[in-house]
Amino acid sequence: MITVNNVSLQYGGRKLFEDVNIKFTPGNCYGLIGANGAGKSTFLKILAGEIEPQKGDVQLSPGERLAVLKQNHFEYEEYEVLETVIMGHSRLYQIMQEKDALYMKADFTEEDGMKAAELEGEFAELNGWEAESDAAILLNGLGIPEEYHHKKMAELTGSEKVKVLLAQALFGKPDVLLLDEPTNHLDLKAIQWLEEFLINFENTVIVVSHDRHFLNNVCTHIADLDFGKIELYVGNYDFWYESSQLAQKMMQEANKKKEEKIKELQAFIARFSANASKSRQATSRKKLLEKITLDDIKPSSRRYPYVAFTPDREIGNDCLMVEGLTKTIDGVKVLDNVSFYMNKTDKIALVGSNEVANTTLLRILMGEIEPDSGTYRWGVTTSQSYFPKDNSEYFDGSDLDLVEWLRQYSPVDQSESFLRGFLGRMLFSGEEVKKKVSVLSGGEKVRCMLSKMMLSGANVLLLDEPTNHLDLESIQALNNGLINFKGAMIFTSHDHQFVQTIANRIIDIQQDGTIIDKQTTYDEYLEMKYQLKK
Ligand SMILES: Nc1ncnc2c1ncn2[C@@H]1O[C@H](COP(=O)(O)OP(=O)(O)OP(=O)(O)O)[C@@H](O)[C@H]1O
Numbered sequence: 001m002i003t004v005n006n007v008s009l010q011y012g013g014r015k016l017f018e019d020v021n022i023k024f025t026p027g028n029c030y031g032l033i034g035a036n037g038a039g040k041s042t043f044l045k046i047l048a049g050e051i052e053p054q055k056g057d058v059q060l061s062p063g064e065r066l067a068v069l070k071q072n073h074f075e076y077e078e079y080e081v082l083e084t085v086i087m088g089h090s091r092l093y094q095i096m097q098e099k100d101a102l103y104m105k106a107d108f109t110e111e112d113g114m115k116a117a118e119l120e121g122e123f124a125e126l127n128g129w130e131a132e133s134d135a136a137i138l139l140n141g142l143g144i145p146e147e148y149h150h151k152k153m154a155e156l157t158g159s160e161k162v163k164v165l166l167a168q169a170l171f172g173k174p175d176v177l178l179l180d181e182p183t184n185h186l187d188l189k190a191i192q193w194l195e196e197f198l199i200n201f202e203n204t205v206i207v208v209s210h211d212r213h214f215l216n217n218v219c220t221h222i223a224d225l226d227f228g229k230i231e232l233y234v235g236n237y238d239f240w241y242e243s244s245q246l247a248q249k250m251m252q253e254a255n256k257k258k259e260e261k262i263k264e265l266q267a268f269i270a271r272f273s274a275n276a277s278k279s280r281q282a283t284s285r286k287k288l289l290e291k292i293t294l295d296d297i298k299p300s301s302r303r304y305p306y307v308a309f310t311p312d313r314e315i316g317n318d319c320l321m322v323e324g325l326t327k328t329i330d331g332v333k334v335l336d337n338v339s340f341y342m343n344k345t346d347k348i349a350l351v352g353s354n355e356v357a358n359t360t361l362l363r364i365l366m367g368e369i370e371p372d373s374g375t376y377r378w379g380v381t382t383s384q385s386y387f388p389k390d391n392s393e394y395f396d397g398s399d400l401d402l403v404e405w406l407r408q409y410s411p412v413d414q415s416e417s418f419l420r421g422f423l424g425r426m427l428f429s430g431e432e433v434k435k436k437v438s439v440l441s442g443g444e445k446v447r448c449m450l451s452k453m454m455l456s457g458a459n460v461l462l463l464d465e466p467t468n469h470l471d472l473e474s475i476q477a478l479n480n481g482l483i484n485f486k487g488a489m490i491f492t493s494h495d496h497q498f499v500q501t502i503a504n505r506i507i508d509i510q511q512d513g514t515i516i517d518k519q520t521t522y523d524e525y526l527e528m529k530y531q532l533k534k
């Protein structure tokens with residue numbers, strides 16, 4: 001169990017937390033939700049002891065072990081994969097190291113013998129003999145096969161590293177498990193495996209995510225961070241969402257009878273709890289749900305940024321010609337003789353499951369990497385703006401504040417008032433525009449990257465997973481902005497609805513690097529694929 005007492009923290013003038021009191025208890029999976037920049041990652045760091053709150057404290061029950069999903073993907077480059085996983089249990093790893101050192105000694109004394117016996121005892125207690133096989137099971141489950149287990153971390157791709165770090169956090173059944181956006185870099189299969197793992201996990205889990213499908217599948221509770229407080233709700237994400245919407249509606253229609261509304265809510269709860277069979281505690285949850293009253297549910301303070309991309313000029317007749325692009329990465333042919341012609345009204349979604357292939361195609365088109373063979377040619381009237389999957393190079397180590405950062409990308413108007421106005425529409429207001437870009441949250445960085453693209457006036461947009469990190473309101477705003485965009489675009493996203501509502505053409509890069517190319521919507525494409533399989 002982990003207990004939070006009176007925790008307060010503020011940055012500049014902004015209060016992230018004010019007197020937060022909360023207990024996270026075993027057997028539950030808490031989904032920590034909140035707008036981009038609300039303080040979720042900061043809160044997990046406080047729980048993990050990485051940041052001291054200005055007031056209050058956090059207590060872990062005595063003898064309990066806490067594990068965190070590491071955010072730095074390059075922390076273990078020199079270590080082997082299996083070893084990295086075991087390092088998740090630091091005491092066990094330490095014993096293994098000490099044991100090895102003792103047995104390596106040439107002059108093994110009686111004292112060493114006693115020490116070794118002691119270590120062996122503790123090693124056995126911690127299930128040390130099963131450590132390697134346990135670690136291997138986790139890795140296999142996440143899709144990292146045996147032949148990788150003794151490779152160095154440095155040899156792995158980005159998404160493979162994420163899986164190993166996830167296995168590290170899960171290793172050895174920690175008492176409290178903290179996961180910050182674990183699904184962001186995972187493929188569908190690994191996400192499903194993680195869902196199953198978390199549903200069966202008996203200890204305490206606190207997970208930050210913007211993925212409502214994932215939250216619905218794994219959470220027993222929702223912890224909503226809003227107004228500097230964290231409110232706990234029993235139930236999954238949809239239940240929290242529907243009821244908070246309902247609460248908002250009720251406040252707006254104050255003239256309607258409250259009692260009528262309470263009935264409506266109760267009926268809703270009853271309906272919901274009848275469907276809550278997936279939960280391991282369906283019955284206890286039902287009881288709790290029955291006790292919920294109107295006053296327990298508050299409307300949220302979440303806001304929508306304003307996203308609109310306006311091209312400086314229209315695309316002429318030529319947009320993009322791609323001919324015979326071929327590229328091999330790490331010995332795998334990810335693109336094989338790819339050819340297509342992009343029209344000026346095309347909104348192309350790259351939907352293949354090989355993310356490396358999708359990213360490679362976009363990077364080639366942006367001139368960031370060279371193809372092994374083949375050519376591409378942008379029309380003379382086109383201008384491109386690119387949203388890379390990894391934006392760290394734009395922010396890491398930067399000493400600029402938000403206004404200065406954005407000024408770099410504002411060719412026309414460099415004035416502070418213009419930039420402030422622009423940032424305001426992207427939900428950065430007041431003193432906030434004076435903070436350093438290096439401290440921004442994941443979603444805030446994405447909002448900055450989108451601002452940069454909006455200022456570019458480009459008539460072709462290339463976007464690689466722009467929905468990662470964004471909260472639901474921002475995804476919606478971006479979704480609308482791209483539906484209304486009058487230029488051409490080519491993009492990837494894990495968000496089904498996003499792809500369905502924007503794309504009018506689908507390019508599916510196959511495992512062998514060839515493409516299927518259809519002028520259709522995503523759902524029609526999936527239906528077509530399904531019919532073909534039958
Ligand atoms: N050292 C700092 N100085 C000033 N502001 C900071 C500092 N560190 C973080 N912040 C701000 O605190 C807020 C909370 O950041 P945090 O990363 O916890 O957000 P988050 O809820 O995880 O958001 P996201 O959903 O985008 O990941 C952000 O507005 C961020 O810019």
Ligand SMILES: [Mg+2]
Binds near residue numbers: 042442443
């Ligand atoms: Mg975060």
